[in-house]
Amino acid sequence: xxxxxxxxxxxxxxxxxxxxxxxxxxxxxxxxxxxxxxxxxxxxxxxxxxxxxxxxxxxxxxxxxxxxxxxxxxxxxxxxxxxxxxxxxxxxxxxxxxxxxxxxxxxxxxxxxxxxxxxxxxxxxxxxxxxxxxxxxxxxxxxxxxxxxxxxxxxxxxxxxxxxxxxxxxxxxxxxxxxxxxxxxxxxxxxxxxxxxxxxxxxxxxxxxxxxxxxxxxxxxxxxxxxxxxxxxxxxxxxxxxxxxxxxxxxxxxxxxxxxxxxxxxxxxxxxxxxxxxxxxxxxxxxxxxxxxxxxxxxxxxxxxxxxxxxxxxxxxxxxxxxxxxxxxxxxxxxxxxxxxxxxxxxxxxxxxxxxxxxxxxxxxxxxxxxxxxxxxxxxxxxxxxxxxxxxxxxxxxxxxxxxxxxxxxxxxxxxxxxxxxxxxxxxxxxx
Numbered sequence: 001x002x003x004x005x006x007x008x009x010x011x012x013x014x015x016x017x018x019x020x021x022x023x024x025x026x027x028x029x030x031x032x033x034x035x036x037x038x039x040x041x042x043x044x045x046x047x048x049x050x051x052x053x054x055x056x057x058x059x060x061x062x063x064x065x066x067x068x069x070x071x072x073x074x075x076x077x078x079x080x081x082x083x084x085x086x087x088x089x090x091x092x093x094x095x096x097x098x099x100x101x102x103x104x105x106x107x108x109x110x111x112x113x114x115x116x117x118x119x120x121x122x123x124x125x126x127x128x129x130x131x132x133x134x135x136x137x138x139x140x141x142x143x144x145x146x147x148x149x150x151x152x153x154x155x156x157x158x159x160x161x162x163x164x165x166x167x168x169x170x171x172x173x174x175x176x177x178x179x180x181x182x183x184x185x186x187x188x189x190x191x192x193x194x195x196x197x198x199x200x201x202x203x204x205x206x207x208x209x210x211x212x213x214x215x216x217x218x219x220x221x222x223x224x225x226x227x228x229x230x231x232x233x234x235x236x237x238x239x240x241x242x243x244x245x246x247x248x249x250x251x252x253x254x255x256x257x258x259x260x261x262x263x264x265x266x267x268x269x270x271x272x273x274x275x276x277x278x279x280x281x282x283x284x285x286x287x288x289x290x291x292x293x294x295x296x297x298x299x300x301x302x303x304x305x306x307x308x309x310x311x312x313x314x315x316x317x318x319x320x321x322x323x324x325x326x327x328x329x330x331x332x333x334x335x336x337x338x339x340x341x342x343x344x345x346x347x348x349x350x351x352x353x354x355x356x357x358x359x360x361x362x363x364x365x366x367x368x369x370x371x372x373x374x375x376x377x378x379x380x381x382x383x384x385x386x387x388x389x390x391x392x393x394x395x396x397x398x399x400x401x402x403x404x405x406x407x408x409x410x411x412x413x414x415x416x417x418x419x420x421x422x423x424x425x426x427x428x429x430x431x432x
Contacts, residue, residue, distance in 0.1 A: 018192055019134045019143070025188040026127070027150050029090065032181030034158025035165070036097055038266050039174035042166055044109065045251030046265075052252050052389075054106055056381035059248045061110045063373035065117030066124075074364060077125040083194050086130070089123040090186035098179035101172045130192070132350065140351050153277060162266055222361060226352055228418035231410075232292060232345045233365055237372050238403050239300050239341060244376025245383060246307060246396035253314060253389040257323065264324060268331040275335020280343050282336075292344035293411045299340025300404025306333040308397030315390040 044050045044058060077085060096116045103109045135143040165173045223230055246253075254264055283295055310330035313323065353361045383392045 014136075014139065016134065019131075021188050021192050022127075022130060022134060023147065023150060025086075025090075025185040026147065027154065028181050028188070029185040030150065030154035031158050031161070032097075032178035032185075034154055034269070035162045035174040035181075036100070036178040038158065038162040038269065039166060039171045039178075040100070040109070041251055041265060043171045044106065045255075047171075048106070050106065050251075052249055052384040053381045055251060056248055056377040057106070057110060058113065059244070059377035060374055061113035062117050062120075063377075065114060066121045066369075066373070069118065069121040073121045074125045074361070076122070077129045081194055082126040082130045082133070083189060083192050085122050085126040087186045087189050089119040089126075090182045090189065092119045093123075094179045094182035094186070097175055097182065100175045128350070132353070137351065140347070143350075153273070158270075158273075220364065222353070223364065225421060226418065227414055227421055228293060229349060229352055231407075231414045232296060232348060233368060235293075235296055235300070235403065235407050236341065236345055236365075237368050239303075239400055240369050240372035241376045242396050242399040242403065243303070243307070244373055244396075245380040245399075246311075246389070246393040248377035248380045249384045249389050249392055252384055253311065253393060256389065257314060264327070267324075268327055271328045271331040272335035272338065275332040275337075276339035276342075277335075279336045279339020283340060283343050292348040293407060293414060295340040295344040297404045297407035297411060299337040299342075300407065301401050302337030302340070302404075303334050304337075304397045304399070304401030304404060306330045306337065306397070307400065308394045310334075311390045311393030311397065314393075 040058070045055060050058075093116055096112055096119065099112055100109065103112060131143060131147065132140075162174050165177065223233065250268075251265065257264075279299070286295075307330075310327055313326045313330065349361065349365065380392055380396075383395065
């Protein structure tokens with residue numbers, strides 16, 4: 001009993017000043033991110049009446065830098081000063097987002113989104129590595145859960161605030177406020193310690209890029225040696241691929257509702273964030289970190305079912321409050337499913353990745369997921385152009401549901417292989 005109490009005390013998250021600074025910067029920056037995204041979709045989708053392919057191009061511009069630069073950014077996060085990388089990324093993004101105020105064509109929007117994506121790809125693995133530096137392994141569950149909860153809270157606050165700002169002051173106000181949040185985030189990050197320990201970097205000089213291939217290969221071997229992590233990555237990539245067939249065309253789906261309110265997009269994204277926040281709390285209480293593949297399977301089944309159901313409701317429902325309530329509820333449940341997929345996976349990845357490999361592993365994962373974010377919208381654009389958004393959502397939902405069912409069926413076999421791989425890795429040093 002005393003041992004259990006001691007383990008519980010060790011697992012309780014200690015909110016040190018550096019961790020509070022990092023989480024505060026995340027909170028402010030994430031709110032701004034959602035202001036910018038919703039303002040952009042409102043401007044391009046509902047005001048400029050962009051075609052499905054033009055909306056697809058927006059998704060491609062945001063994802064392409066992550067696909068191409070993810071592994072390189074991961075190595076940089078392991079070899080260079082993570083604090084400096086994050087601050088530089090924030091300052092650059094502040095300038096880029098403010099420039100959206102002056103964008104007068106889709107071409108200009110695409111260029112700015114590509115530039116912003118280059119800065120996003122630098123920030124993400126550096127932030128993941130910094131969290132790993134600041135939090136002991138025994139507290140990683142709580143730290144990732146808190147970080148994920150903050151992200152989902154901002155998905156609730158951001159769209160609601162964005163809708164209010166657009167209604168009161170216009171789209172440009174959202175861009176300027178988003179720019180300001182990046183500057184505030186950079187100022188907060190400036191107070192972080194540059195390094196949290198000698199074990200947080202790989203050996204070698206920061207400028208020694210000749211070892212890039214060797215270091216990337218080590219990161220890939222690290223992933224391949226953990227069957228549960230590898231299966232989780234494959235599941236995540238597949239789910240993102242089929243979900244983005246439909247999600248990239250959300251504005252197109254909403255446009256088929258007669259007299260649709262411009263605020264509906266913000267409310268539905270907010271509902272999704274609320275659902276994911278609920279999932280974060282439920283996953284923590286129900287042992288999501290102990291059974292991540294089980295939660296990922298359940299989450300995918302739930303997301304798939306409600307996505308297909310939302311499309312049917314949109315196509316067959318009558319305009320008015322009823323359809324709005326149905327869509328809000330569907331996005332709430334989809335958010336719960338998304339939380340079950342993403343949060344246990346992130347906890348598993350953080351817990352099982354050594355500090356020195358964090359940047360490479362997360363950079364590789366980001367690159368793979370970005371491939372899905374690119375290919376999904378391309379398929380979605382073609383499907384929506386040929387058959388409309390309703391069919392795209394039904395196909396996407398059913399495929400997601402099937403992926404979740406497959407994970408639930410294969411989970412036991414994957415976990416046995418993972419257990420055997422873990423035993424082999426412990427025995428290997430003794431045999432040398």
